[in-house]
Amino acid sequence: MASNSHSPTQHRMAWGLLLALVVLAAPLAWFISGAVHYLTDWSVASYTAYYWGRRFGLIAHVVPGVAASSAGLVQLWLGLTGRSGRVHRVLGRVYVAAVALGSLAAVYLALTIPGHFAYASGLVGLALAWATTTAMAVATIRTGLVAAHRQWMVRSYTVTFAFVLLRLVDQPLHWLIPVAADPVADQIGTMTAWASWAVPLLLVDLVFQARAVIAENRGSPG
Ligand code: HEM
Helix, strand or coil: CCCCCCCHHHHHHHHHHHHHHHHHHHHHHHHHHHHCHHHHCCCHHHHHHHHHCCHHHHHHHHHHHHHHHHHHHHHHHHHHCCCCCHHHHHHHHHHHHHHHHHHHHHHHHHHCCCCCHHHHHHHHHHHHHHHHHHHHHHHHHHCCCHHHHHHHHHHHHHHHHHHHHHHHHHHHHHHHCCCCCCCCCCHHHHHHHHHHHHHHHHHHHHHHHHHHHHHHHCCCCC
16 A cells, blocks of 8 residues: 555555555455466366467466456556556566467467457457557666556556456346357357457557647646
8 A cells, every 4th residue: 555655645546546456456356366276277168169279379368368457456556556566567567478379379269260350350459459568668678668568568467457348248138139059159249249348449549649738738847
């Protein structure tokens, strides 16, 4: 938590941030617990025929995916509360390596989805967004642009979380909207392959731009 030298506003922001991260941690834990069987049970029953032929690609994707989503959550807390010491730098390297490997394996998985061009292309777009937002977070900190680095890390983690969001909203959307069944991806799955990352990225940028406009109107730098 913030030290006593911090203002009440900074204390409130730190608590707000902690609350937001706890809210993200719950669905993340739910999603990861559902994926543990890929690591513990190496059988067709565990993987289903759909993933069995692509099991090495899936493992190369799930392990970094779990590492990036867990490390990223801690990184956001450390970075946004100004704790940029050794732990932050080590976890940052873990996060970047995990995104690099996880996104390469994600492209392989997306390109080997049978048919379903719209669904697969949404997931390729997600993988590209994952790699490029993270690359921007690295480039900005390497050039000393701390404020820009924070924003790119928030964008990067927003994208990291998109796959969890995609699985989280799937069932509720099916309760609300009846669509024809499809064993790979129905219309809802296809729509969320795009919307799960494009919509949150748009919302995050609206917040960043709105804050910059408000700061400029008050005459202080954004
Ligand atoms: C953000 C970028 C990500 C992309 C582009 C991506 C892409 C993919 C793709 C293409 C598949 C195969 C889908 C299919 O064949 O129908 C997949 C499956 C999977 N991914 Fe990811 N993923 C991402 C993030 C993550 C993260 C962060 C995790 C772990 C926390 C994760 C865990 C899984 C799991 C467990 C599966 C297999 C089970 C399932 O389909 O739910 N992914 N992912």
